[in-house]
Amino acid sequence: MIKVGIVGGTGYTGVELLRLLAQHPQVQLRAITSRKEAGMPVADMFPSLRGRVELAFSEPQQAPLTECDVVFFATPHGVAMAQAEELLAAGVKIIDLAADFRLQDTGSFEHWYGMAHSCPQVLKEAVYGLPEINRAHIKAARVIGNPGCYPTTVQLGLLPLIENGKKLIDTQHLIADAKSGVSGAGRKAEIGTLFSEASDNFKAYGVKGHRHHPEIVQELRQVAGHDDIGLTFVPHLVPMIRGMLTTLYARILPAARDTDFQQLFANRYANEPFVDVMPAGSLPDTRSVRAANTLRIAVHRPQGGEQLVILVVQDNLVKGAAGQAVQNMNLMFGLEETLGLTQIPVLP
Amino acid sequence: MIKVGIVGGTGYTGVELLRLLAQHPQVQLRAITSRKEAGMPVADMFPSLRGRVELAFSEPQQAPLTECDVVFFATPHGVAMAQAEELLAAGVKIIDLAADFRLQDTGSFEHWYGMAHSCPQVLKEAVYGLPEINRAHIKAARVIGNPGCYPTTVQLGLLPLIENGKKLIDTQHLIADAKSGVSGAGRKAEIGTLFSEASDNFKAYGVKGHRHHPEIVQELRQVAGHDDIGLTFVPHLVPMIRGMLTTLYARILPAARDTDFQQLFANRYANEPFVDVMPAGSLPDTRSVRAANTLRIAVHRPQGGEQLVILVVQDNLVKGAAGQAVQNMNLMFGLEETLGLTQIPVLP
């Protein structure tokens, strides 16, 4: 059994981690911390866990984190990097669901997250936890920067198009028009995400610049093997709890007009347990992955023209956060990659 | 033109007052205050008012409230009573949408609202602003305690049954099972009313005791002319923005079994412009009054038995708050009661 600790379990990624880990056959939950709620049984805050999770929140300092095999950070940005070295020294692996170990460029991190990076040496060894791209490195990693929700959809939606050099699409003018459920904004008391503000309403946000933009571009460059990546990224807020759909627009290069893009995607993901390339013409909806770790992709080429339209859906809290983190844990500990992640989506 | 001031315009009753008053043909908006947002144009906070309301929020101390004819308080409880005497002295009328002038028993006020009542002398002259019961007094009033949203539905739903003594129903065992949209909780940054908490969810709250309970009982006793009123009141939170439906259960007394209750209600409200007694068998839905000042009632007697079931719907922000306040203003200033309140409900 893998002994697991969670730092910061009062948010949506925290409770989702608890839901998944409490059902994982190889996991023993050892500690969950919350400075503010120390002493409160987890199931008092989240009655969905009554009878299933016996733990109470504990003070971060008093939690037996160093006795764990792995610690998940479901915290605001900046917490994981403050505790990483001590945990690593104790032999504990780390999976950070915040951004501390995503951006390799500490200057960029400071710019977008408004704080200096406090342990660049750990950052250097950290592995970006997108299994479909980095599986081998993840297996050997001690520290995982778990991808952001938007970046997961954009990368997996573009991966087959860009990993083979510059031959297929114009990589300088990519567009990602992304739509997320409100849970992506977290469980924070804020007016903007109140029911009476966000319900029966729709809007774009972060058009000037969003923290996930540099993360996406960094990884697309890595995969593409060149720096000619230009991306316009516009996120939108959908009045639903869970779910994310990203509509990707990429222009096909003249020399690639005869490519069978459907087949290209199908081949690339044929062996991926959590990526579903749907049949040609499909229109994936977010509920088709609700509460499950699956990401579905549909490839469209309207009127056979030069514009590709790639539709990608996932549950932002699962494949976009907690599920992907558990997938990474499975890889790091040599378990079956799908262990504890085989829930069928909840529909309707 | 009536010169109007609003104290506390950043909440949902505030913006709803602005929507109604900005379209009212006899109103001139003179001031709207907010300590926190002083200086910000109202339309920057609520873009729905762009081009329609030119005012900016002003500091409470600097707002020309004493130059107004009437001031609406769309504030937390306790604010109106602190400013009432000064305004009255300047000849300004007051309509308080909070609870400061609803409960005549200051002990009860202290118990339920956790603060002493600071101006019982003004309270004494205050009139409870439910026009269908108190129209004459409202016309002559200087201070109005605008009813709570739940109390409006319960009172108008029971009024015809109790105002004629104890002959029709058992008044000691009344049940009001009430359901409100989330906007009733106000525009406050709180976790419980976040979209991801309140959406796709339903619950009861305040079962132990709710502030509207003493208000309802006080008024029912007043109307009934006796104190034998027993009420079980259970409010629930519905995942919708606006709207309130209250299901009332009352047992018919043996001697009243032959009463035509449909006719009783129809007669009682025949001349009320904002109360619609629907045909027998109707099932009113909240959207049928969305954004309008109408309250609809349907009278049911399942299987012709001894239990009456009264269904009452209103928009909690209109007839349950801002619309009723404007209705009161119309009465206080001798205007047509429906002036500025003839919007047709928005459906769908």
Add this chain to the structure above:
Amino acid sequence: MIKVGIVGGTGYTGVELLRLLAQHPQVQLRAITSRKEAGMPVADMFPSLRGRVELAFSEPQQAPLTECDVVFFATPHGVAMAQAEELLAAGVKIIDLAADFRLQDTGSFEHWYGMAHSCPQVLKEAVYGLPEINRAHIKAARVIGNPGCYPTTVQLGLLPLIENGKKLIDTQHLIADAKSGVSGAGRKAEIGTLFSEASDNFKAYGVKGHRHHPEIVQELRQVAGHDDIGLTFVPHLVPMIRGMLTTLYARILPAARDTDFQQLFANRYANEPFVDVMPAGSLPDTRSVRAANTLRIAVHRPQGGEQLVILVVQDNLVKGAAGQAVQNMNLMFGLEETLGLTQIPVLP
């Protein structure tokens, strides 16, 4: 492995059965029928099942139902009774999620469902499948009438109060104010349950009379051991997909004023794996059981008065339909009662 057939798999209880059964460790799905969709792979209609359910819908006549160990009917009322005898003759057990085997009085069935009962002899041996009341009979049954969603909440919410004779509450004036998510109306093309009709809206329905009323009364009488049951039942439609909350009102008899009702409920359900009696003062919300087979109960006695308020929540598609059916199957086949039903609720 238990060989399972499903008749009528295109509705919400059908797809929910598929979700649960496809994850059940002792079940082998053998057939799923739909006259209209014969030939279509199930996962084409419900992409949530892609990669998890390989079956296609088959013509009812051609499906190998008689080779199954058990057949679930997720059909409109009237279908199960037409096929029951043939299946029983072939040694197949039957679990009907419609109403064919719920009402023992065929006259009442005809009155409420508008059709004659075509196999009263099977009806006679049918067992009402509420395990918390009928566990022993269910284990021995060949035919199960799976309870309606509303009846499940009302019965389990009143059971501890009535099963010990007439000593605790006034059973002649029970009130059940019930609220259901829209999926309870089924997956039928109807205007009344369109998103634009049911969203941001709330209403009561079936006030004159609802098919679940006779079912509830029949079972309450059975449990109480007498016929003095009077029930006013008012269902409401909540703008959410899944979930049901029933607010029950019962008057405590004078002689029972000193009863510890919290303890009464806690004791009654202490060994029930799917009934959770919450701590005193709890306010259960429907999302706390979303997509799980748990039913939660909270016992309230406002101001220590004579009125009991019992709050009951369940997922109408799980404990209210498909989950309860699987629970019954487990009992009928001697399996662990919770097998395949241990999913943790999905929150948020």
Add this chain to the structure above:
Amino acid sequence: MIKVGIVGGTGYTGVELLRLLAQHPQVQLRAITSRKEAGMPVADMFPSLRGRVELAFSEPQQAPLTECDVVFFATPHGVAMAQAEELLAAGVKIIDLAADFRLQDTGSFEHWYGMAHSCPQVLKEAVYGLPEINRAHIKAARVIGNPGCYPTTVQLGLLPLIENGKKLIDTQHLIADAKSGVSGAGRKAEIGTLFSEASDNFKAYGVKGHRHHPEIVQELRQVAGHDDIGLTFVPHLVPMIRGMLTTLYARILPAARDTDFQQLFANRYANEPFVDVMPAGSLPDTRSVRAANTLRIAVHRPQGGEQLVILVVQDNLVKGAAGQAVQNMNLMFGLEETLGLTQIPVLP
């Protein structure tokens, strides 16, 4: 007073027309037809109109349509063109909210709408009813093809960029990523738009081709004065009742890099009563126009790069349908353009 008839009043554009026209100071409602509901008072179907609209639905043949000054068609495609000639001959003006008089190319109409065009001679004189482009022609028109909802947002969002020739943006690679509330699908009994299907869900549709695509391209070509218009149009379904947001992507031509696009839009729409160009950096939400005839635009240029992002919001039932139709009526009859259309948006 203008005598008005409505053909087909049982859908969402029909009831929205009724809401607006019943409050219009210069309109007298004379007839509203529905073959299916003939005889039923309109307010029985839409209780929001109780006490405000006295009309009953009448048989199309028996309705006094030829006595009207103008007839609105809120019908499926194909109905208006069948009745147009007779009405015109009787001196009645026509405003069709369906597609019969939008596409000048009857071949294109047949391709997209699956029926032959039955009166091309009337089509020839029909005017496309987008006042911000065609005001002069509308004033003189007898027949108006009221624009589709999506086309209204795309055209008004691109108009300032293309009407001055080819100098500003690459018109061959335009992208419109559009999102609509569910009411856009109409009030038809269909599974896909049931609450339990469309709520808490998000998807794209019509990616292969959507009927609004040829309409948009036709009009953009008209405005641009050339045919070099290439558009990728992807509509999405948002779980909200009303509202539409279209995100437009246009690449700035090298020679136009110094253009002040904010000013360009502000100038273009300075005198338009229903188009609001918001301040730079604004993020319009759909609720800011809920139930009102306003369309709001925000102009973005992320990181000052070469990609323009134009955000456009409207209420699909108002400026996207019924409101625009009334705006056209006002113009056709020489009334103030804003008459009866000054409702303030309903927020929250």
